[in-house]
Amino acid sequence: xxxxxxxxxxxxxxxxxxxxxxxxxxxxxxxxxxxxxxxxxxxxxxxxxxxxxxxxxxxxxxxxxxxxxxxxxxxxxxxxxxxxxxxxxxxxxxxxxxxxxxxxxxxxxxxxxxxxxxxxxxxxxxxxxxxxxxxxxxxxxxxxxxxxxxxxxxxxxxxxxxxxxxxxxxxxxxxx
Numbered sequence: 001x002x003x004x005x006x007x008x009x010x011x012x013x014x015x016x017x018x019x020x021x022x023x024x025x026x027x028x029x030x031x032x033x034x035x036x037x038x039x040x041x042x043x044x045x046x047x048x049x050x051x052x053x054x055x056x057x058x059x060x061x062x063x064x065x066x067x068x069x070x071x072x073x074x075x076x077x078x079x080x081x082x083x084x085x086x087x088x089x090x091x092x093x094x095x096x097x098x099x100x101x102x103x104x105x106x107x108x109x110x111x112x113x114x115x116x117x118x119x120x121x122x123x124x125x126x127x128x129x130x131x132x133x134x135x136x137x138x139x140x141x142x143x144x145x146x147x148x149x150x151x152x153x154x155x156x157x158x159x160x161x162x163x164x165x166x167x168x169x170x171x172x173x174x175x176x
Contacts, residue, residue: 044071044090049097051075052086052106061085062111066118069093070143074109077128084108084126089146100147102139110136119143124162125154136162 045051053076061083063073069092074085087109090097099106103125110124121143124136137154145152 072112
C-alpha cells in the first residue's frame with residue numbers, strides 16, 4: 001500500500017494496492033467496529049477503464065479523493081520520469097474513468113490534491129517536450145472547470161521552488 005485516504009468519519013477508506021499484474025485503487029466501506037470489518041466497494045482502473053500505456057507500466061503514481069465520489073489520479077508516462085504521467089478522473093457512482101487534459105496536453109501531470117471541500121483540484125504540470133530543461137508548475141483549478149477548455153494560469157511560486165521536472169509537490173489548498 002502506497003497512498004491512503006480515510007474519510008473524516010472513518011466510514012470509508014481508499015488506497016492504492018498492487019493487484020496481480022497491476023496497480024489499482026481500492027475503496028472499502030467500514031462497518032461498525034474494527035478495521036477488519038470492511039468490504040470492498042470498488043476497484044479501479046481494473047476492468048473499468050484502461051489508462052494510456054497502463055499495460056506496459058501499470059503504476060498509479062498519485063491519487064486524490066474528495067471524500068465523496070470523485071477521484072483524480074496520475075499514471076505512468078515512462079519509467080524515467082516516475083512522478084509524472086497522464087491525468088484521469090474517476091467517478092465512483094457512475095463507475096466511469098476518463099483521461100482529462102486541463103492544460104490541453106496529454107502529459108505530464110503530477111500530485112493531484114482536492115481542496116477540503118472538493119471544489120478545487122491542485123496538480124503539478126511539466127510539458128513533455130521540455131522535461132529535461134524546465135521545472136514544474138503548480139495549478140489550482142475549480143473542479144467544475146477541469147475539462148472545460150478554459151486557460152489556466154499557474155500559481156505564482158518562487159523561481160527555484162519546483163525547479164526540477166521530478167519535483168513531487170504535496171499541495172494542500174484551503175479555500176474559505
